[in-house]
Amino acid sequence: MIRAVAFDLDGTLIDSLQDLAAAANQMRSQLGLPALPAERVGSYVGDGAAVLVARTLQDNPAAQPDDSPQQATARAAFHQAYLTGLSQHTRCYPGIRALLDHLQQQGHPLALVTNKPLAFTTPLLHGLDLHRYFTLVLGGDSLPEKKPSALPLLHVAQALDCPPAQLLMVGDSRNDLLAARAASCPMLWVDWGYGDPADAAEASGVVSTAEEVGLWVGEQVGLDVL
Numbered sequence: 001m002i003r004a005v006a007f008d009l010d011g012t013l014i015d016s017l018q019d020l021a022a023a024a025n026q027m028r029s030q031l032g033l034p035a036l037p038a039e040r041v042g043s044y045v046g047d048g049a050a051v052l053v054a055r056t057l058q059d060n061p062a063a064q065p066d067d068s069p070q071q072a073t074a075r076a077a078f079h080q081a082y083l084t085g086l087s088q089h090t091r092c093y094p095g096i097r098a099l100l101d102h103l104q105q106q107g108h109p110l111a112l113v114t115n116k117p118l119a120f121t122t123p124l125l126h127g128l129d130l131h132r133y134f135t136l137v138l139g140g141d142s143l144p145e146k147k148p149s150a151l152p153l154l155h156v157a158q159a160l161d162c163p164p165a166q167l168l169m170v171g172d173s174r175n176d177l178l179a180a181r182a183a184s185c186p187m188l189w190v191d192w193g194y195g196d197p198a199d200a201a202e203a204s205g206v207v208s209t210a211e212e213v214g215l216w217v218g219e220q221v222g223l224d225v226l
């Protein structure tokens with residue numbers, strides 16, 4: 001039975017790719033580098049802003065944040081560019097508001113567990129009028145560890161007084177999957193995001209529309225009653 005639901009943000013609730021790519025490319029342009037295709041930037045999303053900056057700066061999926069002056073400059077440039085263009089093109093995926101309304105009406109407490117820093121997450125949620133759905137919002141910098149650590153989901157489970165097995169993680173990436181596994185939460189994979197489709201096979205379920213998320217949750221509740 002599912003009692004509470006924790007949602008990932010980027011690639012799950014919102015299509016933020018164009019604005020993320022624009023900010024990353026503004027940063028690259030300031031450093032004299034050519035623009036990257038948005039899809040490439042999308043493949044670098046999922047481990048927070050500092051990792052996104054390191055990867056897009058070097059155009060390398062294995063790049064890591066460091067203390068170099070170049071990365072510090074790049075982080076500052078990205079931060080300023082992204083804050084300015086945060087919700088220029090960013091929108092909820094189809095059916096997301098109806099899904100959140102539905103789950104709320106069903107009495108499921110909702111949490112947001114993103115690796116996006118709170119400095120971006122909070123204004124985005126308010127700008128898209130999504131903040132009112134969530135009992136709890138955790139950004140990538142809210143706790144000492146972020147996804148794929150179990151910590152954010154265990155924190156949510158405790159705060160909502162919900163056993164991890166009854167807290168569903170809904171997400172689009174391997175980090176969501178690994179975090180859920182580490183916390184012993186079920187994980188529902190959404191196939192419209194930025195993750196590698198090959199990872200979906202390891203999820204508890206896979207959905208292709210927001211409506212299917214509500215149906216999947218409803219089925220789990222029904223199965224438990226039976």
Ligand SMILES: O=C(O)COP(=O)(O)O
Pocket residue numbers: 008009010011045046047048049052113114115116117173
């Ligand atoms: O900002 C990121 O790196 C990814 O954010 P997400 O955890 O909401 O997908």
Ligand SMILES: [Mg+2]
Pocket residue numbers: 008009010011012046171172173193
């Ligand atoms: Mg995501």
